[in-house]
Amino acid sequence: MASRSNFSSTALDHARNPRNLGALGDSNGHARIAGPCGDTMEFWLQVRADRVHRAGFLTDGCGASTACCSVATTLAVGKPVEEVYVIESEDILTALDGLPEESRHCAVLAASTLRAACEDFLKSGRRQDDRPAAKPGSCARCQADSSSPETPSQHESDKVTAAQHRLEERLCRIKHKILVLSGKGGVGKSTVAANLAVSLARAGKKVGLLDIDVHGPSIPRLLGLTDRHVTGSEDGLQPVRVDDNLSVISVGFLVPGADAPVIWRGPMKHNAIRQFLRDVAWGRLDFLVVDSPPGTGDEPLSVVQLCGAGAEALIVTTPQDLAVADVRRCVSFCRKLSVPVLGILENMSGLTCPECGKKVNLFKAGGGRALAQETQVPFLGEIPLDPQIVTSGDSGAPFAQAEVQTPAGAAFAELVQAMLNERRDSDSSSQKQRRTLV
Numbered sequence: 283m284a285s286r287s288n289f290s291s292t293a294l295d296h297a298r299n300p301r302n303l304g305a306l307g308d309s310n311g312h313a314r315i316a317g318p319c320g321d322t323m324e325f326w327l328q329v330r331a332d333r334v335h336r337a338g339f340l341t342d343g344c345g346a347s348t349a350c351c352s353v354a355t356t357l358a359v360g361k362p363v364e365e366v367y368v369i370e371s372e373d374i375l376t377a378l379d380g381l382p383e384e385s386r387h388c389a390v391l392a393a394s395t396l397r398a399a400c401e402d403f404l405k406s407g408r409r410q411d412d413r414p415a416a417k418p419g420s421c422a423r424c425q426a427d428s429s430s431p432e433t434p435s436q437h438e439s440d441k442v443t444a445a446q447h448r449l450e451e452r453l454c455r456i457k458h459k460i461l462v463l464s465g466k467g468g469v470g471k472s473t474v475a476a477n478l479a480v481s482l483a484r485a486g487k488k489v490g491l492l493d494i495d496v497h498g499p500s501i502p503r504l505l506g507l508t509d510r511h512v513t514g515s516e517d518g519l520q521p522v523r524v525d526d527n528l529s530v531i532s533v534g535f536l537v538p539g540a541d542a543p544v545i546w547r548g549p550m551k552h553n554a555i556r557q558f559l560r561d562v563a564w565g566r567l568d569f570l571v572v573d574s575p576p577g578t579g580d581e582p583l584s585v586v587q588l589c590g591a592g593a594e595a596l597i598v599t600t601p602q603d604l605a606v607a608d609v610r611r612c613v614s615f616c617r618k619l620s621v622p623v624l625g626i627l628e629n630m631s632g633l634t635c636p637e638c639g640k641k642v643n644l645f646k647a648g649g650g651r652a653l654a655q656e657t658q659v660p661f662l663g664e665i666p667l668d669p670q671i672v673t674s675g676d677s678g679a680p681f682a683q684a685e686v687q688t689p690a691g692a693a694f695a696e697l698v699q700a701m702l703n704e705r706r707d708s709d710s711s712s713q714k715q716r717r718t719l720v
Contacts, residue, residue, distance in 0.1 A: 289345070290379035297345035302355035306338040311363075311403030316545040317391040318537040321347045325355065325399040327366075334358045334366055346385035350392035353377045358396060367400040369393055370445070371557075383514060387536060390557065391550075398549045449560040449588065456490070456567045458705055459593040460624065461585060463616070465608035467576035469600045470629040472500040473675055474665075475573035477682040478596075480505075481698040483527035484682070487568040490521065491530045492558055494585055495575040496544050496551050499534035506678025511535055517563040529565075531558050552584045559588050576608075578615040586619050594622045596662070600630045601649035613657045625660035626650050627697065633667040634689055641666075662700070665693045 289297065311327035321343030328336040337355035341347045353374050358366045371389035375381060381389065453459075462475040472495065479491040493501035502508045510522045512535045521529035533544060533554065546554070564570070572589075574582045586593060595616045599609040609626070616623050628650025632641045644667065654661035668690035674681040682694060 288382045289349070290381075293346070293349045293378040293381055296349035296352040296378065300339075300348050300352040302337050302339055302352065302359070303348075304338050305340060306336060309336075309338070310406065311399045313395050313398030313402055315391060315395045315398060315547065315550055317343075317387065318533065318542060318544045318546075319343075319387060319391075320538065320542060321388065321391065323347065323351055323391055323395040325351070325395050327358065327363075327399045327403060329363055329403050332364075333360065333362050343388065344385075346381055346388040347391070349378055349381075350374050350388040351395075354392040354396045363400050363403060367397055367404075368445075369396055386514065390553070394550045394553045397553065398547070401549060445560065449556070452560055452562070452564060453589065453592075455565065456570045458568065459570045459572065459589050461572045461574055461582070461589070461593055461595045461621070462598060463574050463582055463595050463612050464576055464598045464605075465578060465610070465612035465615070466599065466605040469576075469598050469605055469609075470665075471576070471598045472504060472573050473671060474596075474598050474627065474629060475571050476501055476504040476675075477680050477694060478698065478701075479528060479530075479569070479571040480524075480680045481682045481694065482569050482571070482702070483525065485698065485702060487527065487702075488566060489528050490564045490567045490570045491528065492570060492572045492585075493530070493532035493534065494555050494558070494581045495573060496533050496546055496554065496581060498575065499532045499537075501530060501532045501573055502534040503678060504675050504680060505530060507532075508534070508540065508678070515563065518561045519557075519563065521562055521564065531562050548580045551580045555581065555584045556588055559585075578611060582615070583619075586621055594624050596624045597626045597659075598629050599626060599650045599653065600645050601628055601632075601643070601647050602645040603649060605645075606649040606653050610653060610657065613653075613659065623657075623659045624701070625662040626654045626657075627662040628664045630667050631664035663693055663697050665697075666690050 306326035306328050309326035309328050311329055312325070314322065314324040316322045321341060323343065324340045326338040327334050337358045339351040339355050341351050354369065357369055357373060357377060371386070371393045374389040374392055375386060460478070462471050462478070464471050475491065479489050483489045491501060493499050502510070505524060507522055507524070507530060512522065512531065513520045519531070521531045522535060523529055537544060572585055574585060597609060597612050597616070599605050613623060630645055631650070632643045632647060634641050650664065651661050666689050668688050670688060671681050671690055674684065681691060
């Protein structure tokens, strides 16, 4: 917790004399979110005629949490719900004249909780007596005559456009976006993502590794970065630098301790992923590797929608039928969202006995290859079980970094080389096409 002696006079005033403190009994918008630091924020909104008439909050957090809640609710009162919805952490920090670096996550939590309260109001439906009568030919949401799908309404803030432009600018600097996905947990997605990123960086590529597994971030441990933290600069959040070619961002860098749970619902997860993509100063990257949690829920959906066109999926499975059945859904997920599938990688594909050299198929064999044939996507290969992979992951030294001469090491090297060759051919084709067009 930051010392209040480091607070600005404005932040100190809001911490000591909070505005809008307390619950509202007649609210029609409500949200409660627990942040990764352990603080909980709860907001109430009373909306009349699509404007926030009153706002209230409670928090069990520190002085920074109180100050952020106080300012967030103050900024909300009197504004249309659509404008309140786009209040960002930067707006709260600006109104507070800044906060110490270690307390800025409180502004992120306050902005997310305020947005969730707006969503609660919008989803629950406006009362008829609160909604102005619609004018003929007007937009059903705000009744503005000039609204259309191409023209923003009067309630849509310029901040939305600026934020979207910032996101697009960040993404335009990334050549290839690889989403490591699976419909099944425990198949080794994080190990594959970490070693893929390390291998690409060792090949001389500029690589970003984004860990969006909110509830179980493994990347900091796999790369030996558990004691590192994210810092800020004028250009945005600074990722943790592993070396000149590899940068990493993970929710694990934001939690106060290894045993601290991240208790977030969908809106908070989406906001965090958006901030990682939009506000992190990745620079120009050849590859952004995204380690996604299992399934086809909030996190994979958010990163696919935010990355937009150009993202590709690398799907990881293990050989047994139980895993393949869930991974099949992941292939369908990608197709429904028009995400190209690079291919299916079969992990934990047999164990070579260190004594006799015989291969033992602990989880059966061939499930990944069969699924690739069934779904008509490329099969990227098999990575066998290897005790050295476990040891290197636990020690924070990826096996790809050590150039381990094992069947698993050789299989992974082939995967990376094939991916580099394919991307090189793709880049050459694109350059030829551009020259032809010119």
